[in-house]
Amino acid sequence: MSDSDFDVPAGIDVLRVFCGPDGRHGNALGVVRDGRTYPDEASRQELARRLGFSETVFVDDPERGHVDIYTPGLRLPFAGHPLVGTAWLLDLEILELPVGEIFARQDGEFTWISARPEWAPPRKLERYASVAEVEALTGPPPGEGWLYVWAWEDEAAGRVRARAFPRRDDGIVEDEATGAAALLLSDRLGRALNIAQGRGSQILTAPAPDGTVEIGGRVTLAFQSSPSGD
Secondary structure, eight states: OOSOSSOOOTTEEEEEEEEOTTSOOOEEEEEESOGGGSOSHHHHHHHHHHHOOSEEEEEEETTTTEEEEEOSSOEESOOHHHHHHHHHHHTOSEEEETTEEEEEEEETTEEEEEEOGGGSOOOEEEEOSOHHHHHHOOSOOSSSSOEEEEEEEETTTTEEEEEEEOOSSSSOSSBSOOHHHHHHHHHHHTSOEEEEETTTEEEEEEEOTTSOEEEEEEEEEEEEOOTTOO
């Protein structure tokens, strides 16, 4: 079964991206293998809303890695966990997005993508004094706009505890694992990070000399819907 309250139609795989070391948690992702089954923006947005995942990906050209990303409420030019998941599922080395080409690679149990910080949607990154303060939150802090709260778990080792709150009224109260926010935090701090987010997800980052940041994590297949719907 998937994490969606909506029955997943045929031809859609559900992944969990940025799983923890135990293979659990991670952020749910819907991948529509044949984007032609949802040919326009309106039908794609409606499916993303009905599925209710933080993002759903429509694959328009699996050979070239051309994909289209939607949250339940809007279309995104770039997002981290959908690209890591799609690269893993389709074994892609390049993904094509409106922002440019995204390079991907597999390294043991981790799938990595390389992206530029300016491609990520704006996020407010707010540092808390302790891990306990991050974990004590029972919901989104007051305010508007996408918020990523974090604290050092072990600064010397680059270990971070984080939680993410979209605060955009689309049904996603808390994002379990957020690649774009991890990218921005890694770029701001100028160092590689090992981020524990949400209930138990893990995101790795590694800034590169050319200004890009690699984002890596584990991916598992949570649900596969056969093309025939069987």
